[in-house]
Amino acid sequence: MLCDQCHERDAVLNLTQIVENAVTQLHLCEKCAAERGIETTVSMPKHPLGEFLQAVQQQALQVPGDAARCAYCGTSLRDFRASGRLGCAHCYGAFEQSLRDLLRRVHGSAQHVGRSYQVPNPALLERDTSLGALRAQLQKAIESEEFETAARLRDEIRTLELTAR
Amino acid sequence: MTLDLSLLPDGGVPWLAASGEHADIVLSSRIRFARNVAGYAFTARARDGERLRVLAQVREAVPRVPSLVGAVLLRLDEMTTIERQLLHERHLVSKELAALEGATEARSGAAVLVSSAAAVMVNEEDHLRLQVFRSGFDIGGAFQAATKLDRELGGEVPYAFHHEFGFLTSCPTNTGTGMRASVLIHLPGLVLTQEIAKVLQGLQQMGLTYRGLYGEGSEVVGNFFQISNQTTMGRSEDELADQLTRVVRRVIEQEEEARRVLLRDAGYIIEDKLWRAYGTLRHARSLPADEAMNLLSGVRLAVGLQLLSGLSVYTLNKLLIFSQSAHLSLEAGRTLTESEANLARARHVRQVLASEAGLADR
Numbered sequence: 352m353l354c355d356q357c358h359e360r361d362a363v364l365n366l367t368q369i370v371e372n373a374v375t376q377l378h379l380c381e382k383c384a385a386e387r388g389i390e391t392t393v394s395m396p397k398h399p400l401g402e403f404l405q406a407v408q409q410q411a412l413q414v415p416g417d418a419a420r421c422a423y424c425g426t427s428l429r430d431f432r433a434s435g436r437l438g439c440a441h442c443y444g445a446f447e448q449s450l451r452d453l454l455r456r457v458h459g460s461a462q463h464v465g466r467s468y469q470v471p472n473p474a475l476l477e478r479d480t481s482l483g484a485l486r487a488q489l490q491k492a493i494e495s496e497e498f499e500t501a502a503r504l505r506d507e508i509r510t511l512e513l514t515a516r
Numbered sequence: 517m518t519l520d521l522s523l524l525p526d527g528g529v530p531w532l533a534a535s536g537e538h539a540d541i542v543l544s545s546r547i548r549f550a551r552n553v554a555g556y557a558f559t560a561r562a563r564d565g566e567r568l569r570v571l572a573q574v575r576e577a578v579p580r581v582p583s584l585v586g587a588v589l590l591r592l593d594e595m596t597t598i599e600r601q602l603l604h605e606r607h608l609v610s611k612e613l614a615a616l617e618g619a620t621e622a623r624s625g626a627a628v629l630v631s632s633a634a635a636v637m638v639n640e641e642d643h644l645r646l647q648v649f650r651s652g653f654d655i656g657g658a659f660q661a662a663t664k665l666d667r668e669l670g671g672e673v674p675y676a677f678h679h680e681f682g683f684l685t686s687c688p689t690n691t692g693t694g695m696r697a698s699v700l701i702h703l704p705g706l707v708l709t710q711e712i713a714k715v716l717q718g719l720q721q722m723g724l725t726y727r728g729l730y731g732e733g734s735e736v737v738g739n740f741f742q743i744s745n746q747t748t749m750g751r752s753e754d755e756l757a758d759q760l761t762r763v764v765r766r767v768i769e770q771e772e773e774a775r776r777v778l779l780r781d782a783g784y785i786i787e788d789k790l791w792r793a794y795g796t797l798r799h800a801r802s803l804p805a806d807e808a809m810n811l812l813s814g815v816r817l818a819v820g821l822q823l824l825s826g827l828s829v830y831t832l833n834k835l836l837i838f839s840q841s842a843h844l845s846l847e848a849g850r851t852l853t854e855s856e857a858n859l860a861r862a863r864h865v866r867q868v869l870a871s872e873a874g875l876a877d878r
Contacts, residue, residue: 423557424557424558424561426561434560435687436558436560436641436686436687437558437684437686437687437688438557438558438560438561439556439557439558439561440552440554440558440676440678440684443678443681443684443691450681450688453688454681454688454691454692454749457688457689457747457749458691458692458747458748458749458750459747459750460749460750460751461680461681461749461750462680462749462750463678463680463681463682463683463691463692463693463749463750464749464750464751464752465682465692465693465695465751465752465753466693466752466753467677468670468675468677468683470554470674470675470677471670471671471672471673471674482555483555512565512569
């Protein structure tokens with residue numbers, strides 16, 4: 352059936368209008384329907400690829416955090432779930448919410464109330480922090496495939512590590 | 517490297533002295549702090565070079581840490597399996613650090629610092645495991661000494677610390693204070709009167725847990741239990757130490773009461789059983805490790821009940837540790853098979869008891 356409006360394209364939509372008790376039927380093609388402001392999101396035909404993509408999308412929605420990685424050491428939440436061990440101190444920041452829930456389950460509290468601690472020699476930590484920051488940048492550079500940046504960062508880290516000895 | 521035990525201050529086991537309070541029931545009291553050095557990935561995730569740098573950083577700090585004066589550094593990554601196992605038998609290193617399960621070699625940078633006051637494991641599951649042992653029931657003393665060590669070392673080496681989560685550890689079960697307070701306690705009275713299940717259940721309700729002689733994953737043998745706090749967060753270090761002290765004091769009372777009941781209701785049966793244990797230890801020609809442990813438990817009870825005199829708790833403590841496989845192998849100068857070790861163990865126990873027998877035989 353051709354479109355009632357343009358008489359050119361195949362009608363894909365059957366529009367039933369009721370105006371002052373008069374019922375009119377309109378058969379419209381996609382383009383003409385769109386021009387009248389009618390959405391034509393016809394349900395996607397069954398297609399193996401479509402189903403696959405849908406499944407992937409759903410999986411991604413189910414475990415949003417699992418693939419998340421600590422930028423400093425590269426440990427993922429999935430690694431942690433498998434081994435029960437965190438990779439580094441920065442993992443506590445990377446997986447903060449999951450850990451808070453876990454700590455509450457394990458200890459009945461997620462708040463340290465014991466002795467506080469001040470790092471003794473800030474100069475020492477400054478070096479460590481910048482080393483940590485560089486490692487985080489390196490990880491990001493590798494992930495976004497900026498290999499030149501990554502190589503430069505790697506050299507900087509090596510130099511810093513050597514002077515740390 | 518050959519392990520020279522004479523280098524170790526007090527053999528690394530001054531707590532064997534049985535000098536503390538209730539030493540016949542409580543072998544040792546221990547405080548452990550789990551710490552990580554800021555700026556490095558945790559041990560399992562760290563590369564060889566990082567672990568070596570952690571070790572270097574700690575080593576460099578030692579001269580400025582009074583609690584570690586005279587400390588000996590033992591590199592587990594340069595030792596044979598027998599040597600590593602021996603340190604584990606002395607409770608100086610964990611099974612993991614000594615690589616006694618699965619792995620055949622200790623990871624690079626695996627080490628332990630031993631002073632007369634403390635032991636510090638390096639590159640265990642956490643970079644640092646600070647431990648202080650005390651003879652007998654003395655959680656308070658161990659806690660004071662361990663806190664002092666922790667402050668001193670933490671003043672030289674930057675720890676990983678988070679304002680909300682506290683001291684950061686590889687396993688979240690240690691996060692917060694990173695503190696484990698424990699006692700190694702001998703409870704044959706409660707086992708024989710079948711009260712033990714109730715007591716252990718009670719512990720769990722109080723937020724404590726129990727394990728075998730060698731801690732996590734070890735079996736309960738010879739009525740020796742390790743009782744410790746279960747959680748490390750949400751309560752201060754002092755509260756954790758006080759809680760353990762209070763509960764263990766109560767457990768000691770219950771054990772003493774059980775012993776009184778045993779003597780009152782089954783005096784001669786108990787006496788006969790314990791003398792038989794002593795007789796076997798004095799004369800056996802082959803002693804498997806578990807059997808030796810159970811017999812030593814019986815003799816320890818006999819000494820505690822004053823049925824057997826002339827034998828010191830110190831000697832029994834030494835037998836408990838020094839009659840284990842790695843100790844026997846090292847003495848023999850080669851790795852003994854199990855049956856060889858059983859023969860060597862029986863010989864060792866006979867010799868030690870004969871030299872102290874004297875009055876006990878009458």
